[in-house]
Amino acid sequence: MSINAVNSFAVQTPLTPDRMGDAAAGANKSGSSFGSAVRDAVESLERSQKGAETEIARAVAGESPDLHRTIISLQTADLSFQLGLQVRNKLIGAYEEIMRMQV
Amino acid sequence: MSLSAIFQIASQGMTAQRQRLEAATSNLANANTTRTAEGGPYRRRDVVLETMPLETPGSSFNSPFESLLVESAAGSPGRGVSATTVVAEEAQGIKRFDPGHPDADAEGYVTLPDVDPLEETVNMLSAARAFEANVTAFNTAKEMARASLKLGEA
Numbered sequence: 001m002s003i004n005a006v007n008s009f010a011v012q013t014p015l016t017p018d019r020m021g022d023a024a025a026g027a028n029k030s031g032s033s034f035g036s037a038v039r040d041a042v043e044s045l046e047r048s049q050k051g052a053e054t055e056i057a058r059a060v061a062g063e064s065p066d067l068h069r070t071i072i073s074l075q076t077a078d079l080s081f082q083l084g085l086q087v088r089n090k091l092i093g094a095y096e097e098i099m100r101m102q103v
Numbered sequence: 104m105s106l107s108a109i110f111q112i113a114s115q116g117m118t119a120q121r122q123r124l125e126a127a128t129s130n131l132a133n134a135n136t137t138r139t140a141e142g143g144p145y146r147r148r149d150v151v152l153e154t155m156p157l158e159t160p161g162s163s164f165n166s167p168f169e170s171l172l173v174e175s176a177a178g179s180p181g182r183g184v185s186a187t188t189v190v191a192e193e194a195q196g197i198k199r200f201d202p203g204h205p206d207a208d209a210e211g212y213v214t215l216p217d218v219d220p221l222e223e224t225v226n227m228l229s230a231a232r233a234f235e236a237n238v239t240a241f242n243t244a245k246e247m248a249r250a251s252l253k254l255g256e257a
Contacts, residue, residue, distance in 0.1 A: 068117045072110055075245055079106075082252050
């Protein structure tokens, strides 16, 4: 997941009448749809949480010589999560905004 | 310079300071050691620091979201730090007259490590303070990241 994926979503699927059907039908097109943007974001968050989990497991097993490395990876996962949360808020906000539109 | 690079540098700094503390502790613990595996009295350990390039995002630092924040570390100049523990070469040891000691030489002198407890204590304090400085740098970087995430919210 990258911000670029969100940008390309905005660029590639302008909400012109002829493209709206496309966007709805081609939801599985190479990361350009709204749904896959959200899904990618959630999946990458899960991976970063798993990375932190691995570090904790190593620390508990006594394989990690440095406690601070574990804590730093935890903090990094936290920051990634916060970033993912912000991106999610923006995406959901945009979605709700569109759903509220009068047709 | 990305925020993740700061995290890595702070992490390496903390590791280096931990090694300094390790060396100081080892020196204090062996201040009176007269027998070692390589023969002769214990020789004091010293830590040499040098710059090193940042690690390429590895097990503990990779997450896809982070790829937004991480610049390519490959080929970047050394900005991190690494510590190497070396045995002090000039160490001659201190001779003390103690004929009853099992390790005394023919004239009754025992060679003790020239570990100065005062010096090691100062090294210990210095390492602890430097570690704290790295922690502060890390916290500052994290605060900055948090502040960035809050941009536009107020």
